[in-house]
Amino acid sequence: MTTPLNLVADIGGTNTRVALADGKAVRQDSIRRYANADFPSLEPVLQRYLAEEAIARVEGACVAAAGPVRDGVAVMTNLAWTIDAAQLTRATGAAHTAILNDLQxxxxxxxxxxxxxxxxLIAGPQQSGAAMLVVGVGTGMNAAPVHNTAWGRVVAASECGHIAMPVRNETDFRLMKFIEGHGPHAHGFAGVEDILAGRGLERLHAFVTHEAGTMEELGAAQIMQALGAGDPLARQTAALYVRLLGNELGNLALIHLPFGGLYLIGGVARAMVPYMAEMGLTEAFRDKGRFGDFMKDFAVFAVEDDYAALTGCAAFLTNAAAA
Incomplete structure (x- = not known):
């Protein structure tokens, strides 16, 4: 029995990565990147890719889209593309298609x-077969619980980036009130994404400098550059960020009980990884009062594989075919 040749793609707001997969194994040398601005939709991207690879059709096609997927249709959040199964079939000739949210x-x-x-990032046991949690912290913030069941793996959708930010002390309360009204995107509510995503880091720095009496508006890249240079206010911003991230990861761990581990993805999270240990991520994660010892049952990792979404698409197709 031959392993089916599948096409997988990871569609971001700026670029689309496309690759071939033999079952669950992505061909690393087949990965190509395309600028979304050069195409009116996903269909011509996939058509060009198959033409460049000199392949007429594939058995299956699965794409991961940075946007909500409802009834098998993806609407991109930061791109004027709508993706459905008919497009995938026309572009690839695939008999089996799937569209996933990128976090899924x-x-x-x-x-x-x-x-x-x-x-x-945080040491702890990992229970085989137990629930896991993927937490994305980049342009936005969200999390998806992962459950292995007798009927296969289930990765549930959520919008937990829009729940209220954690408030642990007086500083957090002042931050909450600041976020509610600061900047052109203020909407009267301080959500988790408003403090932990890329724009959230910018809001935290504005708050820290406001508290210091030297209000300053910097972009996320500028803040990270200042942090690398040892700027005191940038370090204070980073320490606040890490504490809030740890607090919220702890909240999510108690909600979902991911004894198989929590997995951080996303550009902002990865940029902060070098500072997490010294700035107390573990302590903030376990800051749950009488449940502090219970929090030692969870392990936290940063995923540093840029092509993990492609692997996820390949695994989904293979598992769906075997079901």
Missing amino acids: AQGHALGHIAPQFLRP
């Missing part, structure tokens, strides 16, 4: 990522 694809990749791409 990351959830399906767990268990198929090489160990060298998993950086331990």
Whole structure:
């Protein structure tokens, strides 16, 4: 029995990555990147890719989209594309198609990522077969619980980036009131995404400098550059960020009980990884009063595989075919 040749794609707001997969194994040398601005929709991207690879059709096609997927249709959040199964079939000739949210694809990749791409952040046991949690912190913030069942893996959708930010002390309360009204995107509510995503880091720095009496508006890249240079206010911003991230990861751990581990993805999270240990991520994660010892039952990792979503798409197709 031959392994089916599948096409997988990871569609971001700026670029689309496309690759071929033999079952669950993505062909690393087949990965190509395309600028979305050069195409009116996904269909011509996939058509060009197959033409460049000199392949007429594939058995299956699965894409991960940075946007909500409802009834098998993806609407991109930061791109004027709508993606459905008919497009995938026309572009690839695939008999089997699937469209996943990008965070769901990351959830399906767990268990198929090489160990060298998993950086331990918080030590703890990992229970085989237990629930896991993927947490994305980049342009936005969200999390998806991952459950292995007798009927296959289930990666549930959520919008937990829009729940209220954690408030642990007086500083957090002042921050909450500041976020509610600061900047052109203020909407009277301080959500988790408003403090932990890329724009959230910018809001935290504005708050820290406001508290210091030297209000300053910087972009996320500028803040990270200042942090690398040892700027005191940038370090204070980073320490606040890490504490709030740890607090919220702890909240999510108690909600979902991911004894198989929590897995951080996203550009903002990865940029902060070098500072997390010294700035107290573990302590903030376990800051749950009488449940502090219970929090030692969870391990946290940073996923450093840029192609994990492609792997997740390949695993999803293969598992769906076997079901």
